Amino acid sequence: MDEKFDCIIVGAGVAGLAAAMTLARNNMKFLLIERGEFAGAKNVSGGVLWGNDLAKLVPEYWKEDAGWDRFINHRRLSFMDEESCFTVDFKSSHFNEPPYSGVVVLRSKFDRWLADKVQETIDESDFAMESFIATNILVEEILMEDDKAVGIRTGDEKFYADSVIIAEGVNNLLTRQVGLQDDYVPADHMLTGIKEIIQFDQKKLEDRFQLSGKSGLSNEFVGFASDGVEGGGFLYTNRETISLGLVLGVKDLREKEKKPHDILNKFKTHPVIKDIIKDGEVVEYSAHVVSSGDKQVMPKKLYKDGLLICGEAANLLMNAGKAIQGMDYAMRSGILAAETIVDSKEKNDFSEHSLQEYEKALNDSYVMKDINNFQDAVHLLHDPVMTQKMPNLICDFGRNFFTIKNQPTKKARTILNESVKKHASYWDLIKVGIKGGKAL
Amino acid sequence: MKITVCIKQVPDVNAPIQIKDGQLIQDSNRKILNAYDASAVEAALVLQEDHGIDQVEVVLIGPEKAKETIRKALAMGADKGIHIITEEENSFDSFAYAQLLAGFFKDREYDYIFCGKQSQDTDSGLTGSMLAEFLGLPYTTNAVGLEMADGDLTAKRQGDSGQEIIELPSPGVVTCSNDMNDPRIPSLKGIMQSKRKPVDTISVTDLGVDLSEESTKTIINSYEEKPERKAGEKFEGEPEEIARKVAQLLDTEANVI
Amino acid sequence: MSTLLTYISVSDGKVKRSSLEVLSRCNQLAEENGLQSDALIIDPKANEVAVKVKAYGPSTIYTVEDPIFKNHLNTPLLKAMATALDQINPNVLAFASTESSKDILGALAANRDAAALADVSEFDLTNTGVKAKRPVMAAKIISSVESTSYPTILTVRSGSYDLIEKSVDSEVKEIAFSFDESDLKITLKEIIGATGDKIDLSEAETVVAAGRGAKDEEGQKLVEELASLLNGAIGASRALTEAGVYDPSLQIGQTGKVVSPQLYIAVGISGAIQHVAGMANSKVIVAINKDPDAPIFDIADYGMVGDLYEVLPPFIEELKKIVNS
Ligand SMILES: Cc1cc2nc3c(=O)[nH]c(=O)nc-3n(C[C@H](O)[C@H](O)[C@H](O)COP(=O)(O)OP(=O)(O)OC[C@H]3O[C@@H](n4cnc5c(N)ncnc54)[C@H](O)[C@@H]3O)c2cc1C
Ligand SMILES: Cc1cc2nc3c(=O)[nH]c(=O)nc-3n(C[C@H](O)[C@H](O)[C@H](O)COP(=O)(O)OP(=O)(O)OC[C@H]3O[C@@H](n4cnc5c(N)ncnc54)[C@H](O)[C@@H]3O)c2cc1C
Numbered sequence A: 001m002d003e004k005f006d007c008i009i010v011g012a013g014v015a016g017l018a019a020a021m022t023l024a025r026n027n028m029k030f031l032l033i034e035r036g037e038f039a040g041a042k043n044v045s046g047g048v049l050w051g052n053d054l055a056k057l058v059p060e061y062w063k064e065d066a067g068w069d070r071f072i073n074h075r076r077l078s079f080m081d082e083e084s085c086f087t088v089d090f091k092s093s094h095f096n097e098p099p100y101s102g103v104v105v106l107r108s109k110f111d112r113w114l115a116d117k118v119q120e121t122i123d124e125s126d127f128a129m130e131s132f133i134a135t136n137i138l139v140e141e142i143l144m145e146d147d148k149a150v151g152i153r154t155g156d157e158k159f160y161a162d163s164v165i166i167a168e169g170v171n172n173l174l175t176r177q178v179g180l181q182d183d184y185v186p187a188d189h190m191l192t193g194i195k196e197i198i199q200f201d202q203k204k205l206e207d208r209f210q211l212s213g214k215s216g217l218s219n220e221f222v223g224f225a226s227d228g229v230e231g232g233g234f235l236y237t238n239r240e241t242i243s244l245g246l247v248l249g250v251k252d253l254r255e256k257e258k259k260p261h262d263i264l265n266k267f268k269t270h271p272v273i274k275d276i277i278k279d280g281e282v283v284e285y286s287a288h289v290v291s292s293g294d295k296q297v298m299p300k301k302l303y304k305d306g307l308l309i310c311g312e313a314a315n316l317l318m319n320a321g322k323a324i325q326g327m328d329y330a331m332r333s334g335i336l337a338a339e340t341i342v343d344s345k346e347k348n349d350f351s352e353h354s355l356q357e358y359e360k361a362l363n364d365s366y367v368m369k370d371i372n373n374f375q376d377a378v379h380l381l382h383d384p385v386m387t388q389k390m391p392n393l394i395c396d397f398g399r400n401f402f403t404i405k406n407q408p409t410k411k412a413r414t415i416l417n418e419s420v421k422k423h424a425s426y427w428d429l430i431k432v433g434i435k436g437g438k439a440l
Numbered sequence B: 001m002k003i004t005v006c007i008k009q010v011p012d013v014n015a016p017i018q019i020k021d022g023q024l025i026q027d028s029n030r031k032i033l034n035a036y037d038a039s040a041v042e043a044a045l046v047l048q049e050d051h052g053i054d055q056v057e058v059v060l061i062g063p064e065k066a067k068e069t070i071r072k073a074l075a076m077g078a079d080k081g082i083h084i085i086t087e088e089e090n091s092f093d094s095f096a097y098a099q100l101l102a103g104f105f106k107d108r109e110y111d112y113i114f115c116g117k118q119s120q121d122t123d124s125g126l127t128g129s130m131l132a133e134f135l136g137l138p139y140t141t142n143a144v145g146l147e148m149a150d151g152d153l154t155a156k157r158q159g160d161s162g163q164e165i166i167e168l169p170s171p172g173v174v175t176c177s178n179d180m181n182d183p184r185i186p187s188l189k190g191i192m193q194s195k196r197k198p199v200d201t202i203s204v205t206d207l208g209v210d211l212s213e214e215s216t217k218t219i220i221n222s223y224e225e226k227p228e229r230k231a232g233e234k235f236e237g238e239p240e241e242i243a244r245k246v247a248q249l250l251d252t253e254a255n256v257i
Numbered sequence C: 001m002s003t004l005l006t007y008i009s010v011s012d013g014k015v016k017r018s019s020l021e022v023l024s025r026c027n028q029l030a031e032e033n034g035l036q037s038d039a040l041i042i043d044p045k046a047n048e049v050a051v052k053v054k055a056y057g058p059s060t061i062y063t064v065e066d067p068i069f070k071n072h073l074n075t076p077l078l079k080a081m082a083t084a085l086d087q088i089n090p091n092v093l094a095f096a097s098t099e100s101s102k103d104i105l106g107a108l109a110a111n112r113d114a115a116a117l118a119d120v121s122e123f124d125l126t127n128t129g130v131k132a133k134r135p136v137m138a139a140k141i142i143s144s145v146e147s148t149s150y151p152t153i154l155t156v157r158s159g160s161y162d163l164i165e166k167s168v169d170s171e172v173k174e175i176a177f178s179f180d181e182s183d184l185k186i187t188l189k190e191i192i193g194a195t196g197d198k199i200d201l202s203e204a205e206t207v208v209a210a211g212r213g214a215k216d217e218e219g220q221k222l223v224e225e226l227a228s229l230l231n232g233a234i235g236a237s238r239a240l241t242e243a244g245v246y247d248p249s250l251q252i253g254q255t256g257k258v259v260s261p262q263l264y265i266a267v268g269i270s271g272a273i274q275h276v277a278g279m280a281n282s283k284v285i286v287a288i289n290k291d292p293d294a295p296i297f298d299i300a301d302y303g304m305v306g307d308l309y310e311v312l313p314p315f316i317e318e319l320k321k322i323v324n325s
C-alpha cells in the first residue's frame, strides 16, 4: 500500500483535474487530492471557460448534456452611469459550431463532471487500481527532502511520489510553504469576486436573453456597477439561471469602506439591471478571492526539484476588462505540467533541470504570452479614469446622441466634446487612450 | 460474528433546493451517505475494534451512481459492500425498501443488522423496524449508545423522557441515532484501501421480491416551499437598551409574557 | 361504520396533549365524513386514564390494561396493538409523534401490511387512503404525500391541531390481553435520566433553548433563571446535549424533539437547519446571539445581537418587572 506514486496532485480544481486527466491518459500512477467534499465543492464560482482546451481534455464534450451549461455566441460590454447603459454588443453565428470558443460552466457541476471523466480514464488505464482521486482530504504539507519535493502529508499520514503538482488555487499556502511565493501578497493585488445565481423560468430566460438551444451570453459591466470601487460586473447565462456578480479590488474596498454585498445590491437597482433580473429569484450567493493577474505577484518560478505549480496557485489569471480569464489558463497549465511529468518519467529525471521544461512550455503557450502582453491592460483597468470617468462620459454621450428634442440637433462631435468636458479632461483621455492603445 | 449495516445515499440537505412545478430539483452531485447511517457504520466499526467482530459489511439499495456512497463506508473501514442496483428513476418508499432488504437478508448470515434511525431527507424512520418485523427479529430504535458483552448487544435508546437500556439478543436489528457518535472521516489510506475491497452487485430482480403495486404504499404527489417565516426586527446596541425594548415588545406587541 | 382510531399516549398516568390534538382532528374528520372516531389506551391504568379522555369525545374508548406497559417496550406494545386492531379494524390509526410511537410505527405497518406516514403536520382523508403534508429535507420543504390503501397508520407532529373538547358519552370497552413475559424478545434493564415532573418540553408554552454560546455554568444559570421566570421548559441544541451539558431528551431538532410553543427563546444558538427543523413552527421566536449574521436571525421575530452574558441579565430584570406587575 505504501508504494510510491509517479505524481501527487494537490487540488481538484480546473488545473488539477486537467493535470490528472493528462496523467491518466498517459498511464501514470498518481494521486489527486482535494480538500472539498467532492471536486467542485469548494468552487463556488463559475463563468466562462474560454478557448477550446476542454475539447482536448474531453473530446466531443459538447455531445454530452452534462458538465457545461451554454456556449457563448453573444458578448456584450456595457458602460454604465447612474441611469444609463451604453453597450457594445456582438453576436455571431460564427461561434455556433463546436469546438466552441467559450462555454459557461458552473464550477460545482463542471468540476464534479470532469472528475468523473478523470475517474473513467483512470479505470481504463494501467493503474486502474493504483491511481486515486481522494476527496475530503486536506494536504497540510509538501514533504521536502534536500529541497526536493518527495510527497505530501495529511494529518499524520505521509505519501510519497516522484513529483508533486501544486494546483491549490488562489489561496496558495503550499506554494508559500515551499518558498516559491512571498508570504505577504499586498491587498492591491487581490480582488474579491461575489456572485448571485438568479433563477428564472427557462423559457423566460431564453426569451429575455435571446438564447436558442444552448447558446449563451456573457456581459461585462464597467462604471456604476462597481460603485466607484475599482473593478467591474459580469453576467453569464447558465442553463436555467444567470450568474450576476462583481469583481472588486480588495484594497479599494477597504479604503472606501464599502462592502461588496452592498455594491451588488446597488448594482441590482440600476434601471437596466432591474429589467434584466426582473422576476428572477436569487437561489445562491457566494464570495471568493481572485488574484488580479498582476505579474508582480507571480511566484518567482513555477518549478523546483520534484515540484510544479499550475493554475491560480501560480497566479495565472487575467482580468483585462473584456473578460476574466483564469480557468483556461488553469487548464492549459495543468496539461503542460502533467506533460512535463510524463516526459520526466520517461527520462527518469524529476530534477529541477528536467521540470523547468514546464515553464518553457508555458512561456511558449498563449498563457504567458497573454499575461505578458496584457499587463498594461490589467493596470489600465484599475485606473479610476477607466472605472468612473469613462463610463460616465460614454453614457452622457449616448444620452445626448440618442435624444431627439425637436431642436436643432447637434453634431456627434459637439456632443462628445461636451461630454468630455463634463466628465473628464482631454488630458485624462489622452492618457487612457495611450495606455489603452498600448495595452490592448 | 458479523454486523451488516444498511446504508442509504441521500441528497445533502445543506445543498440549495429548488422546487419547480411541484417537483424537487436536486443537484444530483450533492448526494451523501445518510448521516444516521454514517453513525451506524461508525458504531459497527467501534464494536469491531473493541470486540473483534469478524466482519462489518454494508448494503445499499440504489442506482449505479450510489456506489460512491458504498466506497465511503468502505473507506471508513467496513470490510465489504453489497450494492443492490435499482434504476435511476425508481422511487421507493420505506415499505418497499424494507421488503427488498428483507429479501436480501432472508438467506444470508448475520448477527446484527444496523440501520440509521431515519433518512436525512425524508425523516421517515420506518425502514429499520419494518425490516425487523419482516424478518421476525427483535429490534430497538433510536439507539444513542451500544455495548457488547458475550456477543450480545445492550443498546441505550433515547425514549421520550429518558434513556432506556435494552438488551437485544442476536440476531436483531438496531437503528442508530447520530447522537451516538461522531463518524470518522475516511483517511487517505482508508480511501485508497476502499478501492480494493469487494463490492458485490445484485440486481433487484435477483432478490426475488415481488414489488407489485401494493408494495409501495405511499406516494409523494408534490413538494412545496415552506411558508416563509420572515425575519423580524433585529436589535443591536447597548445590552440594557435592547433588553428593555424586546421585553416590552414581547409583552405589548407579541403578547406572550 | 369505518373507524378512525387515535392512540392516546400516556406517561406516568398523564395523557399527552399532543395525542388529544390528534383525537380532536380525527373527531373532526369523522364528523365531516360520517365515520366513527375512537380512541385506544394501552397502559397499566388504561381504564382510569379513559375517564380523562372522555372530555374529548371519542365514540368508544378501547382500553388494554397490563402492568407490562408501565415502561415503553416495543414487543408487548406491538402485540397489544395487533390484538386491538384485530378487534377494531380501523381504516386509520393515528398517533402523536413521540419516540415511543415512532419505535413501533414501522413494525406495526409491516405487521398489518399497512401504509405508514410518519411525522405529518396535516392530514385528511381520500377515497382510498390518507393524504398528508410532511416536512422533509430537514423541514426545509413540505411534501404532499398520500397513502393508497387502508389501513393507514400515521404519526402527527405535536402542535399541528388545536384541542377541541366535545361532550359525547364515550363508551369504554376493555380489550382482553395477556402477555407472557417469555415472549419478551428484548429486555428493559434500566431507565436513566428520566426528566420526572419537569415541564414536558414538547408541550410547553414557553421554551428557552440553550446552545453552544451558553456552554458554561454561568450561561446555564441564566438560561434556567429565564426559563423558570417564564414558567417555561428548557431545551438545547445538539451542541450542548452532545457535550453532556443537558440531557439528550432535551435536544430540539431533526434528531431530537419537535416543539411549537407560543414563545421560543434561542440563547447562543446559531440556527443550523437541523435545529430549526425542530422549532420553526414556534409562534414567536426570540434569538440572542452575538453574531449579527447568525442564521437564527433569519427566522427570529425579535433578534437581540449581543453577548448573552451581557444581554440576559437586564433582559431577565425587564421581564421580571412585567411578570410581577
Ligand atoms: C467571481 C469569480 C468569477 C470568475 N469568472 C471567471 C470566468 O468567467 N472565466 C475564467 O476563466 N475564470 C474566472 N474566474 C477565475 C477562475 O475561477 C480561476 O482562475 C480558476 O478557478 C483557477 O483554477 P485552479 O484549478 O487553479 O484553482 P481552483 O479552481 O481554485 O482549484 C483549487 C482546488 O484546490 C483545492 N485545494 C486547495 N488547497 C488544498 C489543499 N491544501 N489540499 C487539498 N486541496 C486543496 C481547493 O479546494 C480547490 O478545489 C473567476 C473567479 C471568480 C472568483
Ligand atoms: C443529521 C443531523 C441531525 C442533527 N440534528 C440536530 C438536532 O436535532 N438538534 C440540533 O440542535 N442540532 C442538530 N444537528 C447539529 C446541527 O447541525 C448544529 O451543529 C447544531 O445545532 C449547532 O448547535 P449550536 O447552534 O448550539 O452551536 P453553534 O453552531 O456552534 O452556534 C453557537 C452560536 O452561539 C453564538 N455565541 C457564542 N458565544 C456567544 C455569547 N457569549 N453570546 C451570544 N451568542 C454567542 C455564536 O455566535 C453561534 O452562532 C444535527 C446535525 C446533523 C448532521
Ligand SMILES: Nc1ncnc2c1ncn2[C@@H]1O[C@H](COP(=O)(O)O)[C@@H](O)[C@H]1O
Binding pocket: B005, B006, B007, B008, B009, B034, B036, B037, B059, B060, B061, B062, B094, B097, B114, B115, B116, B117, B118, B119, B122, B123, B124, B125, B126, B127, B128
Ligand atoms: N435504499 C436503501 N438502502 C439501504 N438501506 C436503506 C435504504 N433506505 C433506507 N435504508 C435504511 O433505513 C434507514 C432509513 O429509514 P427511513 O427513514 O424509513 O428511510 C436508513 O438509515 C438505512 O439504514
